[in-house]
Amino acid sequence: MGQINVINALVLRETRTRFGHHQLGYAWALAEPALMILTFLGMFAVAGRQPASDMDSFGYMATGILPYLLFSKTTVQVSQAINGNKGLLFYPQVKPLDVVFARIALEFSTYVVVFLLLMGANVMLRHEVSVSDPLLIAVGFALASLLGAGLGLIFMGLGQLSNVTERARGPLMRPFFWVSGLFFTVDSLSPRFQEMVVYNPVIHPVELVRAGWFSTYDDTYTNIPYALQCALWMILIGLALEVVTRRRIEVT
Amino acid sequence: MIELRHITKAYQTPFGPNVVLNDINVALPTGESIGILGKNGAGKSTLLRIIGGAEMPDLGKVYTDGQVSWPIGFSGGFSGALTGEDNCRFVARIYGQNVDRVTDETRAFADIGRYFYMPIRTYSSGMKARLAFGMSMAIDFSVYLVDEVTAVGDANFKKKCQEAFSDRSERSSIIMVSHSPDTIRQYCSRCAVLNRGGLELFPSVDEAYERYAAYQAGDVI
CATH class of the missing domain: 3.40.50.300 (P-loop containing nucleotide triphosphate hydrolases)
Known part of the structure; x- marks a missing residue:
């Protein structure tokens, strides 16, 4: 039960540190993804591209960018869980994995709220409700979170072995932005590319969230067991690395 | 022992x-x-x-x-962005103590005035030490x-x-x-x-x- 206290205290603390004391801090959590969505909407408009079939542009962009951001932010937050919080480890109650749990929980709840607010606003502006299957959306967000947690744990463990990890993480993560279906649907690709792109586990949560929102979305290519297996293997490897590198942590 | x-x-x-x-x-x-x-x-x-x-x-x-x-007299463990009060509440929570009691006792002991409600990064090292020491006194340790x-x-x-x-x-x-x-x-x-x-x-x-x-x-x- 002590650990529940610790994780709860960490979530409250991280919320304070991240969003500050001002109400505006919470607005920033919303503004950052909203700005990103609007930027790419603008670029799409300039390029004259339209999302396939009867999806609205904003909904199409948001359903891609939000699960992707949940994945990538969770990865970054988890990978920095030890190095960004060394002072905390002075308190013996606080174990690195507590910080990891707290950060996963905070990212997940932040992006669920952001999704509800943005899509809620979108629904109200467009006067149409088109949620096809909320369960698929929930599964998509959970998968994005688990994949981010797994990759983050691996980076966190490697970060204890070599400080090159932190610098390499950005470039290593960047391709995910382009191949995770933010700017295309798997359905719209040629069969050859479809085959390749579904090996990227991050594309599955994106497709799931889209399929959960748009009733006409073709999600025949999503493979939940595959993405889940990828996530669980990464988590397992990450946890093993954590155990191996545990004694190397130096608290200063 | x-x-x-x-x-x-x-x-x-x-x-x-x-x-x-x-x-x-x-x-x-x-x-x-x-x-x-x-x-x-x-x-x-x-x-x-x-x-x-x-x-x-x-x-x-x-x-x-x-x-x-925890080792008293260290300067880690505080988050610079948080106020002394917030840091204090955090420590009370992880030790499962009454948050308000620990906060009150720490404020009284540290005696750093309004700084208690300001971010740690504005503290001098002496103030940080006073806060850390006050916190450790508010939580009853046996060692x-x-x-x-x-x-x-x-x-x-x-x-x-x-x-x-x-x-x-x-x-x-x-x-x-x-x-x-x-x-x-x-x-x-x-x-x-x-x-x-x-x-x-x-x-x-x-x-x-x-x-x-x-x-x-x-x-x-």
Whole structure:
């Protein structure tokens, strides 16, 4: 039960540190993804591209960018869980994995709220409700979170072995932005590319969230067991690395 | 009783591993306050962090009964972006204590005025020490690990710390690391010497100091 206290205290603390004391801090959590969505909407408009079939542009962009951001932010937050919080480890109650749990929980709840607010606003502006299957959306967000947690744990463990990890993480993560279906649907690709792109586990949560929102979305290519297996293997490897590198942590 | 069994810790350096603690096996009685003398770089602070559970030894295990504090007198553990009050609430929560009581007692002890409600990054190192010390007094530990707390703060604050410790000498004891035998004499009745990775416990501060002085003079290795 002590650990529940610790994780709860960490979530409250991280919320304070991240969003500050001002109400505006919470607005920033919303503004950052909203700005990103609007930027790419603008670029799409300039390029004259339209999302396939009867999806609205904003909904199409948001359903891609939000699960992707949940994945990538969770990865970054988890990978920095030890190095960004060394002072905390002075308190013996606080174990690195507590910080990891707290950060996963905070990212997940932040992006669920952001999704509800943005899509809620979108629904109200467009006067149409088109949620096809909320369960698929929930599964998509959970998968994005688990994949981010797994990759983050691996980076966190490697970060204890070599400080090159932190610098390499950005470039290593960047391709995910382009191949995770933010700017295309798997359905719209040629069969050859479809085959390749579904090996990227991050594309599955994106497709799931889209399929959960748009009733006409073709999600025949999503493979939940595959993405889940990828996530669980990464988590397992990450946890093993954590155990191996545990004694190397130096608290200063 | 705090029991150290086979405690070993080495740090990697470009010149090979530096073994700071080498298979330490000691039982430290917690009924009385104990000082640990050691030269700079002897591994005193590392030992304290390991006893407090903040860092893991490469080998071995520490067995403790009762609640042991974090190493007091350190500057870590605070988030610079948060206020003293927020940091205080956090620590109260992880120790499962009443948040309001701990906050009130800490504010009273630290006596840093409005700074209590300002971000830690605006604090001087003395203010940080006062806050950390106040927090550790608000949570009732049975053993306080002290890392030269007396080195920070002015004479008034030092006196306050000493009084706080003597007030609770009935229920709590101190393990203090220092390179100054005079500081240790003020607080502790027994003393150990940390030298070349080994820890040796002596029945009195004087005997420990004799050995410590011999190590420093290079008479004994």
